[in-house]
Amino acid sequence: MRFEWEVLQNENPEPMALFSVFQTTFLLALLSLRTYQSEVLSEPLPWAPESLKVFINSTHQCLHLQWSVHNLAHHQELKMVFQIEISRIKTSNVIWVENYSTTVKWNQVLHWSWESKLPLECAKHFIRMRSAEDDAKTPEQSFWSNWSSWEEVDVQNSLGHDPLFVFPKDKLVEEGSNVTICYVSRSPQSNISCYLEGVQMQGEQLEPNVTVFNLNHVAFIRETGTNIYCKGDQGDSIKGIVLFVSKVLEEPKEFSCETQDLTTLNCTWDPGSDTGLLKQLSQSYTLFESFSGKKTLCKHKSWCSWEVAPESQEMYNFTLTAENYLRKRSVHLLFNLTHRVHPMAPFSVLFTDVSTTNATMTWKVHSTGNYYTLLCQVKLYGEGEVTQHNVSVEVDGEQLFSGLEPDTEYRAQVRCANANHFWKWSEWTHQNFTTAEAAPSEAPDVWRNVKSVQGHSVVTLFWKPLSKLQANGKILFYNIVIENLDRSSSSKFLSIPAPANGTELNLDQCSYQIHVTAHNSVGTSPASVIIVSGDPGNKEVEEERVKGTEDGFSLSWKPQPGNVTGYIVEWCDRPRGPLCDLQWKSVGPTTTSTVVSSDAFRPGVQYNFRIYGISTERVPYLLEKKTGYSQELAPSDNPQVVMSNLTSRSFTLSWKDYSIESQPSFIQGYHVYLKSKAGQCHSGSEKAVLSDDAVCCKYKIDNPKQKTFVVENLQPESFYEFLVTPYSSVGEGPHGAFTKVTTPDEYSPILIRVILPMVFCILLIMIICYLKSQWMKEKCYPDIPDPYKSSVLSLIKSKENPRLTIMNIKDCVPDSIEVLNKQEGTRKSLTETESSKPTYLYLLPTEESYSGPGPCICFENFTYNQAASDSASCGHVPVAPKAPPSQLALLTSPENLLKALEENYMNSLGEIPAGETSLNYVSQLASAMTGDKFSLPTNPPEPALCSEYKMQMAIPLGLASPPSSGSSSLSSFTLLDEGEHYH
């Protein structure tokens, strides 16, 4: 009965309660059937599994079963099927049933393995099995043997006594797989939490002391593994495991084998992305060749070398296996060795017979067996061109290059491949060579510049260096032959070493033919001929304006009717520089237009182009002139303006020094801006608003050569500001500083017209006066006559009167004046202020100093001679100048003299204020002539001797009792010198 129950368990290990009634009925029926069968086949099957042993591999969570089948006849083979049952925790809990079919031989030990998802330490497992003959005729194995007894697998028993265990230890899984983890606790009262990288996990209790955690799709975290740990809440020590998560091992890609020398195969592959495992856990690669059965463990992750069998095996069938703990990946490769030849790069590349246009290249290839032909590819690079040749080679290769350029470096390269079964080209092998030089093929392009200096022609020859293609080698020198066309006998030879590109020749006014040839080490170029005419022939040609663009100047000219061998366009790259950097461009005779472009062209610079035609006689003659800007720029400078003719109504502006040629664009005219306070613009101007919002009048001058302008209609005495700025098609000059001007008033010019002549006249008069000063002096300021030199003296002498002499000063006996009564008066106060001397003035020597009688009486009294005192000059006696010199002659007669004296005396009297002072005048002369005091000498000679005198006498009215007395008049004569008045 036990048997049937077990069968029942097998058939339906987990009966459902819902169908229990039906099951019972069904079971009863089945039981009766089984009982019947057992009765029919009373004997059990003879090939029941025996000696079942279970081996445990905890690391791999594997159970290995080993058993045998007895009763098999010797050499008998029997196809059998073994049904294996695995239960967990208890035998009734069957978790796995598998039928294992195999052919069983006599005495064979059978093996079967099962991997548990749950770590074996987490629960007990039970295993049993039974067998049947695997007969195709009876597919339903109705005749099973008896079950073997349950084999119990209990790993927990051997764990030890730790309170907590976590399984599986150090498990290696692939990324994305599912892992089951459990812990086994020996202290049930402890509450245990488990964490994966710090995050608590939720588990299911499998047994009271075992909890299971199912991790789905585990992720790769780090190479060193993922920590999973558990710990109890009662101070238990932590326990954990490290789960090594590997990335999925990839199948090797691009697996390929080839040989270079037919002795070693080199197999390569792409291992794919790294599995992210520690080195000791990462995959290994194995190469297996099925024909030879050889196997090799590859040392490297992406390549492996394989020794080719010496017995010349042709076909190879390789299996490359990548394997780690989890997975095994294989790729296969079947090939013929000769089809996988990757030749080594050719060597010994040499060039022989290198001429100007030809060269022969030879090379060697590595031997890959005598019966292999290689196809070699030769490429030649030179002067930007590539040529390719294919050559069939067995041992040595050879290739002739022709049509090469002289003196040119070429780069040749060669590579080879198996000609019969192309697999891969070898690496290139490079080598350079240079062809030989040849004579220059073209004449140098020559041009000239002719200047006349002091009757000589200074001819500067220019030539352009030959291009590499034309030079055919290194140009060493240029030869110049100058032939005089007028005197054919004389010619001159010059050799200019390269790399000169010009020379200067001093020639006379004759015509010369100049040949220029370029020479390299091999030969001479054709000659370039140019004729320098004695007649410069620079006819006047009108200049035409051209508009340049960024690409250059497009120039065209009229075709010449005569025979022209070509045209030359000449210009300067740097027209403003001291060396204009002459450039030229030669074009053919049929060309009448060209585009001149140069990197040197700059915006705002005027370029002048001259177009020459070259006659059949090689004589260049000027055809046209063009001028233009590659790009016009607005004028950058304003002219320096000079203002003139300033009147109250106008002024003139001029800027003669302004050069319109050196401007950054073609000047079309000028704008004159005038700012005024009135702000009104007259006709001929328009209102303009400047950038600073100032309003002014703008005059426009359309002619760039008109460099003067008259600003009119101005207001007198007004303030104006003006600015002259040029304008061109691209704009006008800067609005810089205005010049200030104020108009004068209207009348000043008239006044100037009057005053200037007047000043001139006065100056003229003054000059005349100066020139005629002598005459003027004589007329206006005659000299005071010198008594010694006077004509009177000579008159006297002529009369020969010995008694008459000229009186000396020392001979004068001064008179004394005694002031008897002094009264206050205006004169006194004046005297006091002028001098501190007492009023009583001692004017002349007293009696003691009197040295004897003299012929002349002289006295002076400042007090009473106001005129003398004020003028402080004796010579400035008003009487004297008024007396004409002719009067002196009148004095010679005593009557005239007396009369004159009396007149003077009376004049003096009239000047004296009456009754002021009482003076006692004592004349020295009179005292000497006692008794004859008042008597007038009948013939007094002395006064006649004094040619100059001064009337200083003041006689009080009281004393002048004899007013008619002539002696008093006579005593007032003085001959004092001017300086002595102040004593």
Next chain:
Amino acid sequence: MSYPLAQLCLLPLLLSPLSPGAPISPAEPISQAYSLALYMQKNTSTLLQTYLQYQGSPFSDPGFSAPELQLSSLPPAVVSFKTWHALDDGERLSHAQGAFLALTQHLQLVGDDQRDLNPGSPMLLAQLGAARLRAQGLLGNMAAIMTALGLPIPPEEDTLGVVPFGASAFERKCRGYVVTREYGHWTDRAVRDLALLKAKYPG
């Protein structure tokens, strides 16, 4: 920087017990051992932190501590003050000698473990190697002190035996943690031991 410095310090310490004419006075070896222990003390926490940093969670979690983790093959350094004070010089030196002997072997084991588990962390491996060298230096120095004091030097023992080789990766990480932690604790205790000796035998 610290590694060559340690080498320089260790050189005389390693040589001293080998020299036949060792000084009778224990002050000098005590002083040398004390200096070395102080120097080691400065680096123990760095070693522990570096070690934990490379082990992943929970070891690398901030503030990780698992005092319950112990190794039977490694004597714990924790001792009550009374017990420690009651020990005589010979016992203290003997305990320390035994502990550092075990530590040198364990540090070697941990170094080997980490070479497997963390092959890409040369800094950790270098620090473990330096710690082992210093522990050996201190051992030699303590032997010199014991010789100077006339104490018997305990024989070298294989404290590890055959036990540790089957450990799982997690167990090895735990083991390394205990060793680096105990290395710090024993260094602290050695500083105290040697300070006491230094006070007894002033130079």
